[in-house]
Amino acid sequence: MMKNSGHTRRERPYHHGDLYSSLVKAAEDLLEEKGANALSLREVCQCAGVSHAAPYRHFRDKAALMEAVAKAGFNQLGEMISEARARHPGEPEMQILDAGRAYVAWATENPERTRLMFGGMMKSDTIDEDLHQAAEAAYDEIYRIIDEGRSTGVFGGRDTDSVVLSAWSAVHGLTMLILGSGKLTPENPRDVRALADIIGDTVVSGIRSR
């Protein structure tokens, strides 16, 4: 298990080359493997093959590294929703159903990263602007679905923000219950999808124009 990222000749050069990315990758892997509580920066360094002081050239502190991990997570999650939207052009109901499936699926496949992303980090006042924008971009994907559905008359509700909130809350709530409660323990992706569909049906019933 020698790590040699990008280098073919020297076994371990003094200068790493792309330490920033290596640290984020190592942090992601270790986070999912051991959980947020047991994740130490020193272990991430060991995994990336550098000394425990090396990260401080690239990240202000441990929290900044975790913010980078969260940012990558929001980008991935937003991409999943975007793809679900693209799969059903002109069909907002199918878009929201499929986006819900994708949201829950990604989160259950990356539970620790999801907990990190929605665990209160975004509330801190020292929040990075990059991270904020990545989260915003994911939100916008949901907004676009609802907005199209409302403008074509298939969704109702008093205003778009309220409908987005309702849809997002339901899907996000299912997600966090799967990750956080002892009650919901789907064994495989098909179980996850079945749960997502139960919530999807209720959401669509609740926001459909009447």
Added chain:
Amino acid sequence: MMKNSGHTRRERPYHHGDLYSSLVKAAEDLLEEKGANALSLREVCQCAGVSHAAPYRHFRDKAALMEAVAKAGFNQLGEMISEARARHPGEPEMQILDAGRAYVAWATENPERTRLMFGGMMKSDTIDEDLHQAAEAAYDEIYRIIDEGRSTGVFGGRDTDSVVLSAWSAVHGLTMLILGSGKLTPENPRDVRALADIIGDTVVSGIRSR
């Protein structure tokens, strides 16, 4: 700021008397004050006026103390829902609306405890049976509301569990978005209640029998 819990004569007796409760209380306070990440067992001990080794007579480890905090949280949350239910006998729609308000209100008043309770702790296989039952009792309060609503015909849906899941997901999702996303930042209890009512209306629309 001398702590003297229960003792009037001696300033700091060798035997504390009710260290278990004092530690849970101190942990609750410090948790909400500094956040889960910055909470140290040693500081809890200092706050309770004992040495840093004293807790190990009452708790297996730090995680066990946090489980006790979570258990108390589930009991409080379940109590809130129960009271909301009792406020509107025979009116399941009002019960679920009011329970949603109470759920979101309690969580926003106790954000760190809520994150602890739903942060994945319940997933660990070494979970305490007491904690599991406290969480189950809170869940049952929601179940009772939906069950009564379905048996009197005001709620529809394929089965009670699916309807409970839909309602719980929506309210829990709003809660976690308020606690965890940068987007939702209600400034006061009235804002929180307004958000809860938006979700409540959609949920009731979604699960009402048609």
Added chain:
DNA sequence: ACCTGAACACCGTTCAAGT
């Protein structure tokens, strides 16, 4: 410019010893 190694103040946990 980028990384290391020693150092510092902390942490959770253990255990012999005190009351």
Added chain:
DNA sequence: ACCTGAACACCGTTCAAGT
């Protein structure tokens, strides 16, 4: 039975020094 104080292995962070 309950608590203390010293000890251990760890941790995040800093900084002079190395390449």
